[in-house]
Amino acid sequence: xxxxxxxxYLIISASIACATIEPTHPITSDTGVIIGFATNExxxxxxxxxxWRVENIDQDRQIYLREVQEDGVNFIDLRMTIVPxxxxxxxxxxxxxxxxxxxxxxxxxxxxxxxxxxLFNLLGSIEASYEPQAGVNFNRTMYYRLxxxxxxxxxxxxxxxxxxxxxxxVSYRYQDQFSEQITTAPIAVNINAExxxxxxxxxxxxxxxxxxxxxxxxxxVRGFINGTYSLGGFMSFDITNSGFKGSxxxxxxxxxDNSEQVTVTxxxxxxxxxxxxxxxxxxxxxxxxxxxxxxxxxxxxKLSLEITTNFQLxxxxxNDDNLSFYKKYLNKILKQNKVKRKMSKEITKEFQxxxxxxxxxxxxx
Numbered sequence: 001x002x003x004x005x006x007x008x009y010l011i012i013s014a015s016i017a018c019a020t021i022e023p024t025h026p027i028t029s030d031t032g033v034i035i036g037f038a039t040n041e042x043x044x045x046x047x048x049x050x051x052w053r054v055e056n057i058d059q060d061r062q063i064y065l066r067e068v069q070e071d072g073v074n075f076i077d078l079r080m081t082i083v084p085x086x087x088x089x090x091x092x093x094x095x096x097x098x099x100x101x102x103x104x105x106x107x108x109x110x111x112x113x114x115x116x117x118x119l120f121n122l123l124g125s126i127e128a129s130y131e132p133q134a135g136v137n138f139n140r141t142m143y144y145r146l147x148x149x150x151x152x153x154x155x156x157x158x159x160x161x162x163x164x165x166x167x168x169x170v171s172y173r174y175q176d177q178f179s180e181q182i183t184t185a186p187i188a189v190n191i192n193a194e195x196x197x198x199x200x201x202x203x204x205x206x207x208x209x210x211x212x213x214x215x216x217x218x219x220x221v222r223g224f225i226n227g228t229y230s231l232g233g234f235m236s237f238d239i240t241n242s243g244f245k246g247s248x249x250x251x252x253x254x255x256x257d258n259s260e261q262v263t264v265t266x267x268x269x270x271x272x273x274x275x276x277x278x279x280x281x282x283x284x285x286x287x288x289x290x291x292x293x294x295x296x297x298x299x300x301x302k303l304s305l306e307i308t309t310n311f312q313l314x315x316x317x318x319n320d321d322n323l324s325f326y327k328k329y330l331n332k333i334l335k336q337n338k339v340k341r342k343m344s345k346e347i348t349k350e351f352q353x354x355x356x357x358x359x360x361x362x363x364x365x
Contacts, residue, residue: 021039021040021041021044022039022040022175022176022177023037023038023039023046023108023174023175023176023177024037024038024039024040024176024177025037025038027045027092027096029089029092030092033050033089034048035047035048035050035089035092035093036048036093036105036108037108037176040177042102043100043102043103043104044103044104044106045093045096045103045104045105045106046105046106046107046108046109047086047093047105047106047107047108048108048174048183049084049085049086049107049108049185050085050086050088050089050185051084051085051088051185051186051187051188052082052083052084052085052142052168052170052185052186052187052188053082053083053085053187053188053189053190054080054081054082054083054189054190055080055081055082055083055141061195062080062081063078063079063080063191063195064078064079064080065077065078065079065196065197065198066079067198073149074149074150075147075148075149076147076148076149076150076153077127077145077146077147077148078145078146078147078148078196079143079144079145079146080143080144080146080189081141081142081143082117082141082142082143082144082187082189083141083142084107084185086107093105108174109174109175110172110173110174111172111173111174112131112170112171112172113171113172113173113182114169114170114171115129115131115142115168115169115170115171115187116168116169116170116187117129117142117144117166117167117168117187117189118166118167118168119146119166122152122155123148123152123155123156123159124146124147124148124149124152124153124156125146125147126144126145126146126147127145127146127147128143128144128145129142129143129144129145130142130143130144131143156191156196157193157196159191160191160192160193160195160196161193163190163192164190164191164192165188165189165190165191166187166188166189166191167186167187167188167189168186168187168189169184169185169186169187170184170185170186170187171183171184172184172185211255214247214248214253214255214264218245218246218247218275219244219245219246219247219275219347219350219351220243220244220245220350221243221244221343221346221347221350222242222243223241223242223243224242224243224244224339224342224343224346225239225242225277225279225333225339225342225343226239226240226241226242227239229329229333237281237283238281238282238283239279239280239281239333240279240280240281240282241278241279241280241287242277242278242279242280243277243278243279244275244276244277244278244292245275245276246273246274246275246276246292246296247273247274247275248264248272248273248296249270249271249272249273249274249293251267252266252267252268252270252271252272253265253266253267253272253273253296254266254267257302259302260301260302260303261299261300261301261302262299262300262302263297263298263299263300264296264297264298264299265297266295266297271293271294271295271314271315272295272296273293273294273295273296273311274291274292274293274294275291275292275293276289276290276291276292277289277290277291277292277316277330278290288318289318290316290317290318290330291316291317292313292314292315292316292317293314293315294311294312294313294314294315295311295312295314296309296310296311296312296347297309297310297311298351306352307348307351307352308348309344309347309348309351310344311340311343311344311347312340313340313343316330318330
């Protein structure tokens, strides 16, 4: 009983002793703008948004048009989501990373006090909005629905053809090492002609959405061949820090779908998947890279969003004549059933994570 009490005391003491990460001194850009803060935690920085902009997901700006009718009158609703923008000073954060390779960045914890988007009455009206509420720090996404009658939308579209920016502001409060601070950042929503085109979402299919994901992203998997490998007898060597980055080869894979699933297979007899494998061999004191290609088959359930994969390695290329033995042996390793199963498992986990995340994005209704 005494041991349990002592253990509980130690746990509580450790929790109480945990230090709170706080901003210490501001980080400024070359132009003197405060873009974030160093903290009392080594190599940990907090980034402060300089503006709010339209959310961009996979190069798809989150602006949608919808035709509605009320009391026999036709209207056009424009819906958009707005998020904090840190990109203007990305080069400054890169400079910090160059000077402090272990640097990690997090959004500055803040309390949003007030949000305001300006739209002149002659151009339209703001019919609905969802904004961070005072005292709620975790939500930083804003949603607005603007409404136009036909003549207003025509004028709005003409302005957008020449470059139109809706403006506003966000006031927020944050705590530095000494006191509370209040600051304001602008909302700058650039509207262009492309944003004001109606999209036919009835034609949106999971097949098209999946094709975009497969061609726009690579898969990154770590640790898939880490381990000790026998050279025969008592001789062996270790592989550490292994991983690979790979992607589908455009025009070498095809998607087929039915009411239940989407399937990815090879389009030709050529490999449909390629990438780079990297790994360390500690006893040689070196790290290596190898290019590879192979065949990756995938099946996605439309109902459960569960995904299964099967990967078969075809070729491995190591551009180092001194590693001919390791190339041959690595080929042998990668073609072992247990390694192929592990590789397929890790690829499956990566695609499953991505697809579930994509499914959580705000999509038009």
